[in-house]
Amino acid sequence: MNPYTDSTARPDLEALLGSTAASFQAFEGLAASHSNTTHAHTYRTSHAHTFPRPTPGSVHEWLLDTNHTLTSPTSPTTPTTPTTPTTPTTSNNWLAPITMLAWLAAGTPSSTSSTRPSSARPSSTRPRRVLWIGRRVWPYLPALPRALHAPILVDPPDLRQRIWAIDAALRCPGVDAVVADASGLDLTATRRAQLAAAAGRTIGLLARPISELRALSAACSRWRLTPTTSTSTCSPTTTTTDCAPGWHAELLRCKGVRPTQGAHRWRVRIDHETGDVRVADDPGDRPVEAQGQARGRTAG
Amino acid sequence: MTPAIDLLRLKDKHAGAPPADGRPVIIAVTASNRRLVHDRCRRAERSGVQPGMPLAQALAVLRAPRVVERVPRRERALLRALAQRMLRFSPVVAPEPPDALLVDIAGCEHLFGGEAPMLARVRAQLARWGLTARVSVAPSPALAWALARFAHDAHLACPNGQAAAALAPLPLAALRLEPKAHQALAELRVERVEQLVALGRTGVARRFGLQVLLRLDQALGLAHHWTEAIVPERPLRCAVDFEGPTTRTETVQAAARAMLCDLCAQLLARGLGASELTMSFARCDLEPVELGLTLTRPSAAPAHLWRLLRDRVASLHMGFGVEGVRARAFRTAPLRTRQGTLEQGDRANGTTDEPTCEPTRNQRWHELLDALATRLGPARVCTLERHDSHDPARCVRRRSVLDAPDAHPAPHPAPHATPHPAPHATPHLASCPARQHRPSQLFEPALPAQVIAATPDGPIHVLRWRDHAGPVLTCVGPERIEGEWWRVATPHGLRAADGQSGHDYFKIQDDRGVWLWVSRALDDGRWSVRGAWA
Numbered sequence: 001m002n003p004y005t006d007s008t009a010r011p012d013l014e015a016l017l018g019s020t021a022a023s024f025q026a027f028e029g030l031a032a033s034h035s036n037t038t039h040a041h042t043y044r045t046s047h048a049h050t051f052p053r054p055t056p057g058s059v060h061e062w063l064l065d066t067n068h069t070l071t072s073p074t075s076p077t078t079p080t081t082p083t084t085p086t087t088p089t090t091s092n093n094w095l096a097p098i099t100m101l102a103w104l105a106a107g108t109p110s111s112t113s114s115t116r117p118s119s120a121r122p123s124s125t126r127p128r129r130v131l132w133i134g135r136r137v138w139p140y141l142p143a144l145p146r147a148l149h150a151p152i153l154v155d156p157p158d159l160r161q162r163i164w165a166i167d168a169a170l171r172c173p174g175v176d177a178v179v180a181d182a183s184g185l186d187l188t189a190t191r192r193a194q195l196a197a198a199a200g201r202t203i204g205l206l207a208r209p210i211s212e213l214r215a216l217s218a219a220c221s222r223w224r225l226t227p228t229t230s231t232s233t234c235s236p237t238t239t240t241t242d243c244a245p246g247w248h249a250e251l252l253r254c255k256g257v258r259p260t261q262g263a264h265r266w267r268v269r270i271d272h273e274t275g276d277v278r279v280a281d282d283p284g285d286r287p288v289e290a291q292g293q294a295r296g297r298t299a300g
Numbered sequence: 301m302t303p304a305i306d307l308l309r310l311k312d313k314h315a316g317a318p319p320a321d322g323r324p325v326i327i328a329v330t331a332s333n334r335r336l337v338h339d340r341c342r343r344a345e346r347s348g349v350q351p352g353m354p355l356a357q358a359l360a361v362l363r364a365p366r367v368v369e370r371v372p373r374r375e376r377a378l379l380r381a382l383a384q385r386m387l388r389f390s391p392v393v394a395p396e397p398p399d400a401l402l403v404d405i406a407g408c409e410h411l412f413g414g415e416a417p418m419l420a421r422v423r424a425q426l427a428r429w430g431l432t433a434r435v436s437v438a439p440s441p442a443l444a445w446a447l448a449r450f451a452h453d454a455h456l457a458c459p460n461g462q463a464a465a466a467l468a469p470l471p472l473a474a475l476r477l478e479p480k481a482h483q484a485l486a487e488l489r490v491e492r493v494e495q496l497v498a499l500g501r502t503g504v505a506r507r508f509g510l511q512v513l514l515r516l517d518q519a520l521g522l523a524h525h526w527t528e529a530i531v532p533e534r535p536l537r538c539a540v541d542f543e544g545p546t547t548r549t550e551t552v553q554a555a556a557r558a559m560l561c562d563l564c565a566q567l568l569a570r571g572l573g574a575s576e577l578t579m580s581f582a583r584c585d586l587e588p589v590e591l592g593l594t595l596t597r598p599s600a601a602p603a604h605l606w607r608l609l610r611d612r613v614a615s616l617h618m619g620f621g622v623e624g625v626r627a628r629a630f631r632t633a634p635l636r637t638r639q640g641t642l643e644q645g646d647r648a649n650g651t652t653d654e655p656t657c658e659p660t661r662n663q664r665w666h667e668l669l670d671a672l673a674t675r676l677g678p679a680r681v682c683t684l685e686r687h688d689s690h691d692p693a694r695c696v697r698r699r700s701v702l703d704a705p706d707a708h709p710a711p712h713p714a715p716h717a718t719p720h721p722a723p724h725a726t727p728h729l730a731s732c733p734a735r736q737h738r739p740s741q742l743f744e745p746a747l748p749a750q751v752i753a754a755t756p757d758g759p760i761h762v763l764r765w766r767d768h769a770g771p772v773l774t775c776v777g778p779e780r781i782e783g784e785w786w787r788v789a790t791p792h793g794l795r796a797a798d799g800q801s802g803h804d805y806f807k808i809q810d811d812r813g814v815w816l817w818v819s820r821a822l823d824d825g826r827w828s829v830r831g832a833w834a
Contacts, residue, residue: 095814098834099833140696140739143739144735144740151684152681169668169672174665
């Protein structure tokens with residue numbers, strides 16, 4: 001029942017989680033695939049293939065970090081002074097990581113995680129019932145995976161109604177996943193969402209602006225996505241369609257898991273043949289300043 | 301008292317209204333690859349068109365007839381509806397498919413001044429509804445049926461005690477015998493009922509079976525003729541009036557809830573669910589307040605309906621006091637019910653506030669959509685549907701969930717059902733570009749941008765939009781998508797209106813790593829950011 005059941009790899013987890021392990025089960029990707037690894041480094045690399053999938057009854061926060069330019073890797077950033085964005089994103093124009101959220105909401109296993117038996121997800125062929133709450137996270141239908149081709153878009157007029165809609169949707173057992181604009185949600189609202197998701201056994205995927213990176217939250221996990229540069233074949237004069245958007249996904253914090261420095265990183269990109277999200281084999285490198293911030297953040 | 305039965309024969313039931321244009325009407329039916337005349341109007345009948353005739357032959361006889369295809373389902377529905385309306389003449393009305401109605405007028409005729417005035421009224425009423433009918437009265441249902449079909453117009457009414465005399469001259473088909481018995485009698489040149497009676501009961505029973513005698517006795521009123529009378533449909537509404545005006549919120553809420561429960565009980569008794577209902581609160585010295593409710597899926601669960609209405613009833617402006625509460629279901633649809641378990645069956649009476657059985661995930665899903673649409677407004681909860689357009693901004697349309705009740709994901713497939721293909725695999729989906737070439741988010745409206753490019757049609761080097769300006773790392777494109785020129789035709793030619801011209805689309809990555817979909821209008825060269833791969 002423990003999300004990180006590999007007690008050999010994480011000997012401290014059992015003691016940490018204790019009897020409440022069941023309530024902390026937020027992902028199934030980590031627990032499923034790893035073998036006897038004894039070192040933190042091998043633990044990390046062995047999981048680069050499989051992206052952890054959220055399990056029903058949990059709420060996760062996703063932040064897309066677009067504050068840093070990729071062309072200036074020498075920006076002065078130290079672990080003690082974490083955030084000095086080159087172009088500060090105001091609260092109004094932030095982007096929600098819709099591609100990743102749609103992929104997680106679709107619930108199909110990634111193409112690289114072929115080790116999982118297909119019978120584990122018998123319901124992946126039927127259309128998923130997913131609500132998209134808030135205009136900020138409304139997707140564009142032609143880019144959605146086939147399983148999400150019957151979305152319900154909700155447009156709450158204000159924050160209060162948005163919180164109510166998120167709560168009502170998460171509490172409904174008929175819903176598979178809820179993707180919501182969670183900007184402005186405080187600790188109470190996220191606690192409410194987490195309790196509602198636990199009651200309805202639904203998956204909550206909350207998109208928040210990067211300015212709320214340090215906001216208090218009761219969500220099971222918080223992730224940060226940082227855009228990566230494309231492959232080297234892309235240049236300002238490229239005319240091929242070979243370049244695909246990609247991100248570093250970074251698990252900033254997760255309930256029940258001791259914060260470790262840079263331990264949970266994946267590299268994902270849109271597969272340019274299928275359009276699906278693909279988890280890269282190697283975690284890859286991130287921009288220098290982002291790594292520095294991650295170090296400072298996960299310690300707190 | 302002898303029961304007297306009216307029998308109506310519907311003729312022009314498909315035409316709806318009488319043919320005002322004077323064209324004859326033919327009802328056609330397709331039988332084993334041939335099109336035949338099923339029925340015809342009086343005018344066509346006069347021209348010699350007979351049922352069973354090939355349609356081509358009828359078309360040759362008539363001038364410009366109106367040919368209507370036969371729809372048996374519609375026929376039955378019309379007969380049922382007509383039966384409901386005939387309840388104004390008698391409480392016992394039985395439809396006799398395919399085209400007859402039996403009305404038991406025993407004891408009702410004196411309300412209309414006797415049999416003959418009543419018949420006249422029935423005929424007049426049917427003529428007003430646009431129906432050609434033959435109305436007959438007889439002591440037994442079977443005889444009335446036979447008279448309406450085969451009797452001469454002067455002998456449509458058969459007084460009591462003269463059933464045998466009325467039946468005697470009718471052809472044998474009036475008895476509705478089995479085809480085998482009918483054929484055997486026809487071979488003996490028995491053509492009329494009186495000839496059959498002359499054969500003697502014992503001989504007939506031995507040679508042609510007891511069924512012939514039964515039909516004869518039914519026509520004479522000696523044996524019982526089973527009919528199935530319809531249940532009168534009461535309108536789906538219930539009301540309560542208080543003894544005096546009240547402003548107590550609790551009273552009004554309790555009354556409203558009770559009315560909802562009553563309404564749901566009525567609905568459940570008919571196997572229906574309400575998809576549109578109103579609650580009306582009559583107020584003292586003020587106009588009544590109407591609370592409307594539209595659902596994504598028919599429901600007869602009082603708890604669910606009350607949950608949707610509770611807040612609105614609580615915030616009701618009661619004025620000088622509420623005098624009465626009434627609930628009415630406007631639009632209903634058959635309820636798809638599910639068999640509950642044995643222990644659930646005891647409480648499954650629908651009148652309690654408890655759900656009859658544990659709601660399925662599908663029910664819960666629709667209840668959620670109802671709750672969202674009721675609280676936020678129907679326009680704020682919508683589905684996406686594809687529109688046949690190549691314009692990226694117009695190929696998807698939003699539609700309120702209340703307008704598209706069937707646009708939701710299909711319910712969980714039954715365990716025995718094969719996994720069906722995706723329900724939204726519309727044909728033009730295949731012609732769309734692969735989804736990785738389309739952004740995950742489309743900005744509505746498109747955001748204005750400024751661009752620096754080395755050559756007019758070349759790759760973009762610097763992009764400025766919102767509050768960000770920076771160099772472009774990658775630029776893929778252009779992909780030209782023309783506008784829909786057919787939507788607007790200006791006097792100067794086929795030039796699209798503003799904002800509808802074609803665009804050159806570039807997929808670029810800015811210096812923050814964000815992939816954007818940037819477009820340049822073909823007519824005036826405006827640049828805009830259309831979407832993002834976020």
